[in-house]
Amino acid sequence: MEKLAILGGTPVKQTPFPAWPQYDDHERQALSGVLDSGVWWRTPGTQTLNFEREFAQYHQAKHGIACTNGTAALEIAMAALGIGPGDEVIVPDYTFIATVSAVLFAGALPVLVDVDPDTYCLDPDCVEAAITERTRAIIPVHVGGHPADLDRLMAIAKKHKLYLVEDSSHAHGSEWKGHKVGSIGDVGTFSFQQSKLMTAGEGGVIVTNDDDLEVRLRSVHDCGRMPGEWFYSHFIYGSNYRLSEWQGAVLRQQLQRLDAQAAIRTRNAAVLDAALAEIEGIVPQKSDERCTRNGHYCYIFRYDKAAFAGVPTGRFIEALAAEGMPTQASYPPIHDLDLFKNGAYRQRLAPEQAREDHAFLTAEFPHTNRLAEDTVWVVHRALLGSDEDTAQLVDAVKKIQRHAGELLA
Numbered sequence: 001m002e003k004l005a006i007l008g009g010t011p012v013k014q015t016p017f018p019a020w021p022q023y024d025d026h027e028r029q030a031l032s033g034v035l036d037s038g039v040w041w042r043t044p045g046t047q048t049l050n051f052e053r054e055f056a057q058y059h060q061a062k063h064g065i066a067c068t069n070g071t072a073a074l075e076i077a078m079a080a081l082g083i084g085p086g087d088e089v090i091v092p093d094y095t096f097i098a099t100v101s102a103v104l105f106a107g108a109l110p111v112l113v114d115v116d117p118d119t120y121c122l123d124p125d126c127v128e129a130a131i132t133e134r135t136r137a138i139i140p141v142h143v144g145g146h147p148a149d150l151d152r153l154m155a156i157a158k159k160h161k162l163y164l165v166e167d168s169s170h171a172h173g174s175e176w177k178g179h180k181v182g183s184i185g186d187v188g189t190f191s192f193q194q195s196k197l198m199t200a201g202e203g204g205v206i207v208t209n210d211d212d213l214e215v216r217l218r219s220v221h222d223c224g225r226m227p228g229e230w231f232y233s234h235f236i237y238g239s240n241y242r243l244s245e246w247q248g249a250v251l252r253q254q255l256q257r258l259d260a261q262a263a264i265r266t267r268n269a270a271v272l273d274a275a276l277a278e279i280e281g282i283v284p285q286k287s288d289e290r291c292t293r294n295g296h297y298c299y300i301f302r303y304d305k306a307a308f309a310g311v312p313t314g315r316f317i318e319a320l321a322a323e324g325m326p327t328q329a330s331y332p333p334i335h336d337l338d339l340f341k342n343g344a345y346r347q348r349l350a351p352e353q354a355r356e357d358h359a360f361l362t363a364e365f366p367h368t369n370r371l372a373e374d375t376v377w378v379v380h381r382a383l384l385g386s387d388e389d390t391a392q393l394v395d396a397v398k399k400i401q402r403h404a405g406e407l408l409a
């Protein structure tokens with residue numbers, strides 16, 4: 001008789017999904033090439049330099065500046081845009097902490113706003129309502145790889161003379177109306193941490209089409225140096241955010257794999273969209289018709305426990321994991337994190353700004369709260385499998401639904 005794996009039954013998945021990260025002799029040779037060259041750091045190297053050019057070109061951007069990680073990419077962007085104490089930056093409540101901590105690192109106030117309940121990305125109406133005379137920038141996140149509404153956000157940014165910084169850490173290769181995300185706003189940032197769609201273990205990159213901004217971004221990432229000037233001359237605030245040659249060399253190879261992997265994810269995600277939508281209580285992330293490609297950092301769907309005998313989301317995810325389906329936890333709402341609850345974030349702000357009331361502390365975030373509660377995030381390696389692998393994911397959800405009552409006993 002069929003039994004849920006979490007209750008001792010046989011898992012639906014008997015063969016593993018593809019492993020992540022993916023690599024072969026290309027990465028191995030790239031690494032040993034750096035080893036033998038004796039040039040292991042960025043400054044005189046060619047690997048990271050060429051990676052920046054190749055990544056920027058792929059993303060239809062003029063410039064790329066590689067850096068230590070995706071959090072650093074946002075910090076560099078804040079510094080290069082001159083954002084600092086007294087300023088406000090609008091960020092989604094539903095994101096990874098880095099989107100928000102980079103603003104605090106700059107000494108500015110992150111103003112948290114709610115997201116769209118269907119695409120899970122920054123809600124432009126909430127953005128407009130949060131703009132004040134201190135607002136300097138907006139940082140949308142392309143959640144799971146699905147672009148935020150860049151048409152409306154660009155229009156809002158233009159109207160109010162704000163910078164648009166696309167946190168594209170989920171969205172390598174994603175497109176909005178045929179244009180690669182990250183290259184549409186003033187600045188785009190990406191991460192190459194191990195879970196991301198391309199990886200060197202850690203790493204990041206910033207892309208821009210603005211020549212002046214490129215000079216400032218590059219200078220901030222390299223101790224305030226300027227091109228062609230003496231090594232020990234430093235012209236603006238900067239730090240050392242340089243990416244090593246090892247990582248640059250690996251990322252050049254990872255970029256070569258991106259399109260083929262994205263094509264597999266796109267195909268499997270379409271199968272899941274159709275099959276999961278048929279299951280009562282499951283609603284996949286909505287795709288805006290202007291999203292012409294979703295890189296699919298995660299496949300995300302909403303789970304309604306009412307259709308699963310009242311089994312809480314956490315228990316459903318455990319049951320899914322036992323059936324062999326790799327998932328990752330949803331982000332919690334940012335406004336619920338300790339640093340906002342205990343007021344520690346105020347230590348980063350200018351004294352006057354630190355003493356003020358911050359409306360977002362008492363605001364309602366109905367959509368973020370629900371998404372943190374009822375979304376299931378399937379990791380991207382589960383989208384890299386065969387048709388059979390994808391079908392098994394659907395089978396696992398159906399199996400849990402059939403036996404949901406047994407999970408409550």
Ligand SMILES: *Cc1c(COP(=O)(O)O)cnc(C)c1O
Nearest residue numbers: 069070071096098169191192193
């Ligand atoms: C991963 C991630 C980052 C930060 O990247 P790191 O390389 O881990 O520092 C920023 N924003 C989002 C949305 C992310 O998922």
